Amino acid sequence: MSGNENTTAQQSVVDDLYAESVHWHLNTGEETIHAKRMGGYWRNIKWLSAAVWIIFFIGPYFQWGDRQAVLFDIPNRQFHILGITILPQDFWMLSLTLLFFALLLAVATALAGRVYCGFFCFQTVWTDVFTWLEDKLEGSPQKRRKLEKAPISFSKVRIKVTKHILWLVISIVTGISFVAWFYDVFDLWRDLFTLQASAVAYGTIALFTAGTYVLAGYMREQACFWLCPYARIQGVMIDKTTVVPTYDFHRGEPRGRIKKGQPEEERTTGDCVDCKQCIAVCPTGVDIRHGQQEGCIMCALCIDACDEVMVKIGRPKGLIRYESYEALEANKKPQPLYKRPRVWIYAAIMSAAVIGIAYGLTSLAPLELKVIHDRQPLFVLQSDGSIQNKYTLKILNKLTEDLSVKVSAQGLEGLIMVDEDQVTTARRGKVTARTVFLRVPKELLTAETSPVKFTVQGEYDGQLLKGSRDSVFIGPKR
Known part of the structure; x- marks a missing residue:
């Protein structure tokens, strides 16, 4: 293929990508964000990390001896974890456990930003599952927007009703699974079907069903923007040494679309072709090229989208990548972890918490x-x-x-x-x-x-x- 033919092919790719993203802009809830779904390395990592939540659904069914392996029996004030029974008198161990996980979240944020939000948070995971079902039933973002504007028809009602029924089923199972950690799971199913469960059980399931359905199905990214306190405080927990999804402005600027017939050696623009695919795949509608923002949950889907475009137009991957701003701006390696005082402080507190928990578990007397x-x-x-x-x-x-x-x-x-x-x-x-x-x-x-x-x-x-x-x-x- 000649140079002009190659440039023409690249231009065609960019034109197609640009046409898909003309509707994209950051909004504060005035319209539904229909993020484009595409595969890639980080998308696979996201699915694998989300799979951790499978234990939320199947965990209560594991047995230990004659009882549920993990059961938080609040009415009898007993926490059963495998062969260990923890009573209110051992509440200090729960405090240390909560301290450990709080510090773990702080450490993860200091080192790699909001990776919890992007890969593990239940709001992110459930929203991802809901939008995956939406994509399978309603099609691509363009088709979903078209369906929203289409007049009422049998086909539209069938698709919408099917989607919402599946959303409700997931929401109900979520509510039941939550209660099952506090109520023997087999007794729970029996009592639910015989209508003998307590009002507290029914009420909790109803609240979790409604919460999951509304938050994951409707609010989506708006829950991250307005309801999650972590989005507000994470800004003070990261610094220029934190490794986050970053747009390499050295490579990308000035932005510009590929000009038809222009030889590579005459190109005056950067690698960013302004296709806006990084915005199209973002579940919160953030433009990563504007730097770190409150809405970025650091799911790294923009990295997959940008890498795919770079491959198609014959340019190196990594225009958007996990990188610290210190390394990006100064063009040097980030400061080693062992030279960061904050890391040592976090590590010391977490170690103390782990030692306390281990001591408590090993010293529990019946x-x-x-x-x-x-x-x-x-x-x-x-x-x-x-x-x-x-x-x-x-x-x-x-x-x-x-x-x-x-x-x-x-x-x-x-x-x-x-x-x-x-x-x-x-x-x-x-x-x-x-x-x-x-x-x-x-x-x-x-x-x-x-x-x-x-x-x-x-x-x-x-x-x-x-x-x-x-x-x-x-x-x-x-």
């Missing part, structure tokens, strides 16, 4: 004991000359079954516990209180206060479980 010494009175002199102290024991059973336990005390010569042979039933997932009296002959007391140790123990599934707590025995002044 039985816990707290001892409260009665202060009114501190001690009582018995008729036989012994000194008696009163204690309230609070036994926390973290198992999923009631447990029979025996209480014992040690630490003083001649120590006697009243009703030592009494068996206490520690209720599952709750604190069981028991009053205990200790007696010591007065002549055996050598100090006003002496240490004692209480122990509770019981047998569960062939294993001996214990819990202990130190306290004091108080006698008269010597």
Whole structure:
């Protein structure tokens, strides 16, 4: 192919691309954005990252022993995660977990911008699925816009009704899947079909159904613009060293369409042919060539679109690419991660959170004991000359079954516990209180206060479980 023929072919490609994008401009909700869908490296990455949400739907169906593997049992105030049961008393571990993920989001933003928004956010993922169905049913962006303006017809009603039914099915399944993490999934399905589920369950499913349908089906990018607080704060979390989707203005400017018959050596414009395909594929309608903007969710779809155009017109890929503004403006490598103080601070806090979580999970005991010494009175002199102290024991059973336990005390010569042979039933997932009296002959007391140790123990599934707590025995002044 001659140079003129090649240039003519390139011009034809650009003309076709330009014709597809004449409707595109950034809007604030006055019209629906129908983003063009196209394949590419980042589109595949986006689908793979979105697949993480499959666990949201199938997770509740995994079983661990005789119960759901992960169940946040709020009515009984128990969180079951595989073989671990976490009670409200261990809430500090949840706080550390939330701190870890909050810092993880901050670190990801500092290093690579809003990658969470572009690849993992539930709003982005669900919107992507909804618009994928819309594209399959209604066709390309041009066809969708044409269908919107078309008069009512059987074909239009059929397509629209089918789309909205599928949207509603996804929304309902989303609501049920959310509730299933807090309500045994098999009991939930049974109660839903027999109309025996609680009003809270039905209400939550209805709210999630409506929220998913409206946010993913109608609001779409407007939820990112106006409802998401992350879009507002991410601007202060990134700097010039952050790697983000960036337009290389050195290569691209000045923009200009390819002129028919112009030899390559006479070209006076940059690589950007102003085809606007980067805008056409953007789910929020952002023009990445204007630099970083609040609406950019950094999904990198503009990179795929630009690379495809560059290949078609015979120019190098990477006009739009993941790059830091520091490297782009100064034409140098970005500052290494180990030289960024913010990264070290984030890493230190996250490490502390992980260590705390690991310690908490490894130190969880199925039985816990707290001892409260009665202060009114501190001690009582018995008729036989012994000194008696009163204690309230609070036994926390973290198992999923009631447990029979025996209480014992040690630490003083001649120590006697009243009703030592009494068996206490520690209720599952709750604190069981028991009053205990200790007696010591007065002549055996050598100090006003002496240490004692209480122990509770019981047998569960062939294993001996214990819990202990130190306290004091108080006698008269010597």
